[in-house]
Amino acid sequence: MMERVDRNGMQVASSLAAFIEAEALPGTGVEADTFWQAFADVVAEFSPQNKTLLDERESLQNQIDDWHRARVGQPHDAEAYQAFLRKIGYLIPEGADFAIDIDNIDPEIATIPGPQLVVPITNARYALNAANARWGSLYDALYGTDALGDAPDGKGFDPERGARVVAWAKDFLDRSAPLASGSHAVCDGYSIVDGALMPALADPDQFVGFTGDANSPSGILLVNKSLHIEIDVSREGQIGASDPAGVNDIRLEAAITVIMDLEDSVACVDAEDKVVAYRNWLGLMKGDLAEEVTKGGKTFTPCTEPGPGLSVAPVVVKFL
Numbered sequence: 001m002m003e004r005v006d007r008n009g010m011q012v013a014s015s016l017a018a019f020i021e022a023e024a025l026p027g028t029g030v031e032a033d034t035f036w037q038a039f040a041d042v043v044a045e046f047s048p049q050n051k052t053l054l055d056e057r058e059s060l061q062n063q064i065d066d067w068h069r070a071r072v073g074q075p076h077d078a079e080a081y082q083a084f085l086r087k088i089g090y091l092i093p094e095g096a097d098f099a100i101d102i103d104n105i106d107p108e109i110a111t112i113p114g115p116q117l118v119v120p121i122t123n124a125r126y127a128l129n130a131a132n133a134r135w136g137s138l139y140d141a142l143y144g145t146d147a148l149g150d151a152p153d154g155k156g157f158d159p160e161r162g163a164r165v166v167a168w169a170k171d172f173l174d175r176s177a178p179l180a181s182g183s184h185a186v187c188d189g190y191s192i193v194d195g196a197l198m199p200a201l202a203d204p205d206q207f208v209g210f211t212g213d214a215n216s217p218s219g220i221l222l223v224n225k226s227l228h229i230e231i232d233v234s235r236e237g238q239i240g241a242s243d244p245a246g247v248n249d250i251r252l253e254a255a256i257t258v259i260m261d262l263e264d265s266v267a268c269v270d271a272e273d274k275v276v277a278y279r280n281w282l283g284l285m286k287g288d289l290a291e292e293v294t295k296g297g298k299t300f301t302p303c304t305e306p307g308p309g310l311s312v313a314p315v316v317v318k319f320l
Contacts, residue, residue, distance in 0.1 A: 002271060008040040013271030024282055063088050106257075112226045114256030121260035121277045122268065124291040131284060133255035135230070138169050139239065140249075166243065169250050176229060177222045178202045187245045190233060191215050227253045260284070 003014040021032045067084055071077075085091040102110035117133055119126040142148055142165040152161060170185040179187070180200040191198045192214040197207040201222075208228065212218030220231040232249040234240040240248030260281060262268045268277050283289025 007036040010036070010040055010043065012036075015275050016271045019275045019278060023279065060088060060090050064090070107226075108256045112256055114227055114253060116257045116259060117255040118259045118261050121262060121280050122273065124280050124283070124289060127260055127280050127284060128289060128291060130255060130258040130260075133258070134253060135251050136254040138172065138250040138252050139165055142168055162239070166239070166247075170247075173229070173231075173250070176224045177206045184245070189245050190217060190220055190231070192217060227256075229253075 004011040005014045005017050006012075007017060020035065025032060025035060064085075067081070082091065108114070117130045119130040121127055143161060144152060148161075148164055148168060152158065167185065170183070173184040177184075178201070180202045182199060187199055192210055196204055197210075197220065201207055206222050206224060208221040208223050210217040210220050212233075216233075218233055220233065222229040222231070230251040231247055232240075232251060233246045234248040235243075235246035237246075237248030240246045262277050268274050280289060
């Protein structure tokens, strides 16, 4: 039986109480007594309303179950079923058009068009991978998947496939950030002159910034429809050494936001599950979540530490 402790009249799982008091609260300026009293007040205020909602849910479910039982063996009548759901209040009339105020909301959620990842927060490795998926290598994505029309054979590096990857990626640059004249595919080098990228872009405003020396930048940051493209330049790199412009990789903003899920992907029911989830969430918020991983015979510890000029994906937590 789960061990419980009394906190302001509430019976709280001892593992959850220990996590709150020893890990979550230190550094916040909130004392344990203050937290538990405030939590008890919230429970007292909203428990009656919550019970009413749960009772309504149970009533709707019972009516739906009865409707189906009464029609066992009969063909499904979609119109009759929809009318029934409307009658019992499960479906309600569509409301008027509305707008959502996006003030004080991160632009990644409010205005930037981009993909979102959903991962179970109980898996620290998945959570870290998702948070760090804000940026991804286009070269790796093209080489390691079937995005080119076929998958790699897994027999080591294929130079022909590598050339196809580079050609596709350079064509992507021509489509996403075209030059005023010529092609990224035949460009023999990039430089920054009077604050502008050379060779010049068809739309100079797509140039955002650079790293390294202006005459020989190590990184070039472009933007297209609010999403960024980073050109990694290294003439000493494995790929850059043979590239006319020294391009070693192209990195894209990928997962703009991440949902750390406590609902659909996982079932955080008991206190032990919840503590795992809350501990991982706390680690993401504090930036100290880490998980030792062994892959390909090598052990490493990923964490939320983006490189210079980069950023991790903003994360939100989704509760049931």
